[in-house]
Amino acid sequence: MSNIHSAFENGKAFVAFITCGDPDLETTAAAVRAAAENGADLIELGIPFSDPTAEGPVIQGANLRALNGGITTDKIFDFVEELRTDVKIPMVFMTYANVVFSYGAEEFISTCQRVGIDGLILPDLPYEEKDEFQPLCSRYGVDLISLIAPTSENRIAMIAKEAEGFIYVVSSLGVTGTRSEIKTDLASIVKVIRENTSVPCAIGFGISTPEQAKKMADISDGAIVGSAIIKLLEKYGKDAPKYVGEYVKSMKDALR
Amino acid sequence: MTNPNGRFGIHGGQYIPETLMNAVIELEEAYNHYKNDPEFNRELTELFNEYAGRPSRLYFAEKMTNDLGGAKIYLKREDLNHTGAHKINNVLGQALLAKKMGKTRLIAETGAGQHGVATATAAALMGMECVVFMGEEDTIRQALNVYRMRLLGAEVIPVKTGTATLKDAVSEAMREWTSRISDTHYCLGSVMGPHPFPTIVRDFQAVISKESREQILEKEGRLPDAVIACVGGGSNAIGSFYHYIPDEGVRLIGCEAAGRGVDTFETAATIATGSLGIFHGMKSYFCQDKYGQIAPVYSISAGLDYPGVGPEHAYLHDIGRAEYVPITDEEAVNAFEYLAKTEGIIPAIESAHAVAYAMKLAPTMSKDNIIVITVSGRGDKDCAAIARYRGEDLHE
Numbered sequence: 001m002s003n004i005h006s007a008f009e010n011g012k013a014f015v016a017f018i019t020c021g022d023p024d025l026e027t028t029a030a031a032v033r034a035a036a037e038n039g040a041d042l043i044e045l046g047i048p049f050s051d052p053t054a055e056g057p058v059i060q061g062a063n064l065r066a067l068n069g070g071i072t073t074d075k076i077f078d079f080v081e082e083l084r085t086d087v088k089i090p091m092v093f094m095t096y097a098n099v100v101f102s103y104g105a106e107e108f109i110s111t112c113q114r115v116g117i118d119g120l121i122l123p124d125l126p127y128e129e130k131d132e133f134q135p136l137c138s139r140y141g142v143d144l145i146s147l148i149a150p151t152s153e154n155r156i157a158m159i160a161k162e163a164e165g166f167i168y169v170v171s172s173l174g175v176t177g178t179r180s181e182i183k184t185d186l187a188s189i190v191k192v193i194r195e196n197t198s199v200p201c202a203i204g205f206g207i208s209t210p211e212q213a214k215k216m217a218d219i220s221d222g223a224i225v226g227s228a229i230i231k232l233l234e235k236y237g238k239d240a241p242k243y244v245g246e247y248v249k250s251m252k253d254a255l256r
Numbered sequence: 257m258t259n260p261n262g263r264f265g266i267h268g269g270q271y272i273p274e275t276l277m278n279a280v281i282e283l284e285e286a287y288n289h290y291k292n293d294p295e296f297n298r299e300l301t302e303l304f305n306e307y308a309g310r311p312s313r314l315y316f317a318e319k320m321t322n323d324l325g326g327a328k329i330y331l332k333r334e335d336l337n338h339t340g341a342h343k344i345n346n347v348l349g350q351a352l353l354a355k356k357m358g359k360t361r362l363i364a365e366t367g368a369g370q371h372g373v374a375t376a377t378a379a380a381l382m383g384m385e386c387v388v389f390m391g392e393e394d395t396i397r398q399a400l401n402v403y404r405m406r407l408l409g410a411e412v413i414p415v416k417t418g419t420a421t422l423k424d425a426v427s428e429a430m431r432e433w434t435s436r437i438s439d440t441h442y443c444l445g446s447v448m449g450p451h452p453f454p455t456i457v458r459d460f461q462a463v464i465s466k467e468s469r470e471q472i473l474e475k476e477g478r479l480p481d482a483v484i485a486c487v488g489g490g491s492n493a494i495g496s497f498y499h500y501i502p503d504e505g506v507r508l509i510g511c512e513a514a515g516r517g518v519d520t521f522e523t524a525a526t527i528a529t530g531s532l533g534i535f536h537g538m539k540s541y542f543c544q545d546k547y548g549q550i551a552p553v554y555s556i557s558a559g560l561d562y563p564g565v566g567p568e569h570a571y572l573h574d575i576g577r578a579e580y581v582p583i584t585d586e587e588a589v590n591a592f593e594y595l596a597k598t599e600g601i602i603p604a605i606e607s608a609h610a611v612a613y614a615m616k617l618a619p620t621m622s623k624d625n626i627i628v629i630t631v632s633g634r635g636d637k638d639c640a641a642i643a644r645y646r647g648e649d650l651h652e
Contacts, residue, residue, distance in 0.1 A: 050549040051418060051535065053427045054273050054434070060417060073547050097271050097534040102548025124271045124534070128261070132534075149275035151437060159274075173275060174435030 002118035002143045004090045004165040007042035008200040012255040013166075013222030014039060014213070015202055016229055016248055017094060019046035019062035021071030025079045027238050031229075034245030036089050039252030041222065042166075043087070044121065047076055047095035054123035056177030058227040061234060073103050077111050084116040092119035092145060092165070100133060109136045119143035119165045127159050148193065148201075149173075150184040160196035167193055167201035169220060177227050179206030187219045210254030217255045225251060262451020265574055267567035270450040272537045275434045283441075284452040286357045291459065296356065303348045304463065307381070308338045310345075312464075314471035314628070320598050327481065327621035329614060332468045332630045334492065335603060341633030342464060342492040343374035347443060349460035351378035354441035361385040361440045365429040367394055367422035367488065368559035368606065369401025370633055371445030376410035378443075386410035389428045391421040394558045401637055419552040422488075422562045426536055446489025447566035450537030454566050461495025468628055469499045476626060482507040482617065485630040486609040487580065488524070488560035490569045492632035497578060507579065509617075510569060511609040513555035514582035524553035526565040527573055527580040535563075540570040556585040556645060559606040559633075587612040589645055592635060604633030605642065 007013050016035040020028050032043055048063040048071055055063065080091070093112065100108045100122065112120065120142055125132060130144060137144040143165030148156055150173055160167060169189060171182045186203060193201050203216040204224030213223040232247060233240040262268045270280060290296040304310040313333040321329045334342035351362060362379050364386070366372030372388040379386035388405055392414040395402050405412050418424040426449070433442040447454045447461070465483070472480055483500055485493035487510035500506040512525040523529055523543075530541040533548060543551040543563040555561045565580075572578035588605055591612035596602045603611055607630070614629045621627070635642075643650045 051423065051427050053430050053536070056431075057417075064418075067549065096548075098542075098544070098548040098550075100548075101534050102531075102544060102546065123273050124537070126270060126272060126274050126277050128270050128277070147274045149273070149277075151275050151278050153278060155274075155277065170273075170275060173437065175431050 002090065002141055002165055004042065004092070004118050004143055007090045008166065008221050010041055012217035013041040013202055014248065014252045014255055015042045015044060015204070015222055015224040016040040017044040017046060017224065017226030018229060019048060019059065019066055020076045020079065021048060021066035021069055022062040022230070022233055023065055023237050024069055025075065027233070027240060029079065029083055030241035031233065031244045032083060032087060034241040035248045036087050038245045038249040040248050041089060043089060043091045044094045044224070044226070045080065045091055047073060047093055047099050049096040049099055052096060054175055056175040056227065058230050058234070059176050062230045073099060077115050080117060081115040090118040091116070092121055093117055094121040097122050097125045097132065105133055105136050109133065109140050109142055112142045113140040117142060119145050121145045121168060123147060127155065148189060156189060156192040157196045160193045163197050163199045165199065167199055168224065169201050169203045171203050171205040171207065171216065176205055178208040182206050182212065186216070190220050210250050213251050214254045223255065262455065264568045264571035267538065267540045267570040268451055268454060269539050270537060271534050271539065272450045273434055279433070279437045280450055280452065287353060287452055287456050290353055290356055296352065300349055300352055303352065304345070308344045308348060309336060310463065311467040312336055314468055314475065317599050323598055324615060324618040326618040326623065327625035327627045328623070329618060330472065330480070330626065330628045331601070332464060332496065332628055334464060335607070335631045335634035339370070339374045339377050340636070341370040341374065341604065342461060342495060343371040343445060344377065345463055345495065346445065346457045346460040346491060347371070347374040347378045350441065350443045350456065351382050351384065354443070355382055355384070357441065359439055359441040362443045363387045363389070363429055363432050363440055364443045364445060365389050365422065365425035366445065367425065367561055368557065368604070369394065369398040369405070369637065370559060372410070372412070373401050373404050373408070375443050376405040376408035379410060380408045387432070388412050389415050389425040389432065391419070391425050392416050393420040394422065397558050397641055398637055422558065423550065446491040447494045447568060448489040448536060448538060448564060454538070454568055457491050458494045458498060458568060461491050462498040464492065464495035464630060465497060465499035468496070472626065472628060479503050479506050480626040480628045481621065482509055482627045484509045484511065484610045484614050484627060486511045486560060486606045486632060487565060487569060488513065488562045488606065489564070490566040492630055494566060494568055496630040501577060508572065508577065509613060510578055510580045511583045511613045512580055513557050513560035513609060514584045515554040515556070517584055518582045522554040524555040524561050524563065525582040526563065528582045538567050540567045541565055556588065556641065557605045557609065559604070560609065581613055583609040583612045589642055591615055592638070592642055601631065602635035603631045604635045605638040607632045608635070
């Protein structure tokens with residue numbers, strides 16, 4: 001079992017997503033530290049992929065900027081190892097199945113364990129395909145995070161029963177990105193999850209304001225924010241970390 | 257040949273977001289029901305015959321045969337179908353299926369524009385809404401097809417992300433599908449993507465080899481020695497091969513787009529230069545770097561300009577049942593011009609890749625041998641691009 005459970009032991013969790021290497025790894029490191037110091041409970045580190053089919057325009061842009069800057073999986077592993085000297089909160093990777101597969105699944109997952117990555121979020125690896133990586137994740141103590149969507153319906157119980165780490169509840173149809181309103185009946189989804197597992201669940205996709213985060217966290221165990229943070233990095237570049245810190249503080253304060 | 261979980265050997269599968277899982281499960285259940293439904297099959301056959309103009313001809317290319325001086329060459333004329341390519345076979349099947357499922361809106365990706373035109377056509381015929389995603393680069397290369405789609409009532413959305421070609425159009429169509437599932441069917445144009453698409457598209461395209469096998473037996477009293485087709489995602493090729501797969505004496509040859517050559521980075525020859533990976537919902541071979549980043553592929557042919565290949569082709573390659581050969585832009589353009597001058601048939605630049613390999617193979621075979629080439633589409637759409645390739649600027 002990984003250390004992810006500790007992220008859910010300080011009240012409602014705030015999960016911050018940051019794309020590695022956008023605009024460069026020094027900035028990513030400073031942004032992660034700013035998020036951690038200002039109350040983030042868990043960090044999702046995005047490993048860029050050339051064709052991120054689950055992402056909206058904002059995170060697609062971050063992927064592209066990072067890849068154009070020469071980021072690679074090897075550089076990201078070295079970066080995480082360095083980050084782990086002082087960042088103690090749980091960290092997971094969010095990337096696509098091909099990034100893990102092409103690196104060599106065992107090499108990738110065992111390196112996750114070595115550098116201190118607690119879990120893996122792979123949006124293109126549904127329940128039916130999780131055997132691709134699940135046995136290796138179990139062997140190396142890396143949690144393979146399950147996603148549940150507004151369309152999951154009859155699948156929620158099946159997915160929840162085998163979930164580990166935390167469950168990523170996708171708030172809305174479509175891709176990542178900020179939304180003015182979230183209409184899905186998430187309370188009903190969370191209810192079915194709770195009936196089937198004690199693993200915590202956090203809601204992501206479309207959350208950008210403290211009010212939204214509080215509303216989502218009230219019905220679950222936490223809120224996940226990506227695009228809103230990436231927009232700060234896009235806007236402020238190397239100066240973004242202090243803005244990320246302020247933003248994370250405002251979000252975590254809303255959850256306290 | 258499909259395993260229950262949608263695998264072809266190690267290839268295939270369903271590597272898609274959870275949001276889409278119930279949609280593909282619903283599609284699979286509907287397809288499994290209707291594929292054996294006599295009424296569905298009667299309606300589809302009527303559309304094939306009365307609307308699309310099937311069966312397509314198997315034409316003996318006598319001048320080409322004599323000129324090359326080897327094997328007898330037959331052309332399977334998918335270019336004569338309504339809308340000018342094999343794409344209509346799959347689209348009529350999927351649109352009919354979508355309609356039976358109660359869907360009112362079709363979305364599609366397109367490269368050269370042939371699948372987009374076919375989808376827009378079926379949507380017009382069946383009274384459905386239609387949105388086509390097309391790489392911005394391709395909307396320029398294939399401006400005429402963009403106009404045709406709009407004329408047919410479809411909305412064409414130029415995709416500007418990534419390389420602005422076919423792979424980006426697929427990604428954008430997948431993104432659109434995750435945002436609107438209840439009334440929308442994603443009419444995928446090739447034997448790729450998550451299960452059940454590779455199987456559904458193959459089954460609808462298999463009419464090509466079902467007909468050609470009967471036609472060659474009637475004309476020649478024997479099976480061909482080789483069947484040749486071009487391969488991007490691989491829909492016309494799998495359709496051309498399918499009913500010959502059990503006939504071990506029939507060589508099945510897929511022609512990939514080598515672009516400027518398989519020793520350059522400007523290529524789209526997936527089996528020649530790619531490696532095993534997971535992308536666009538399937539495990540198969542892809543052009544990618546060692547970190548799994550998908551390569552920006554290139555071919556003169558917008559329809560073959562895709563960094564992957566359908567999972568059943570990957571499997572046929574693994575077991576050695578089919579051969580895959582690279583054909584360069586230059587070879588394809590030569591074949592495009594050759595078929596026009598020799599037989600009075602202007603093939604799609606995609607199909608010209610198959611013609612090009614037949615031009616190499618036929619002279620090495622004896623006069624008793626028979627080759628069937630699938631001319632997957634007509635080449636009118638390519639004339640401006642080929643003229644440009646030859647240094648001539650056409651004003652249409």
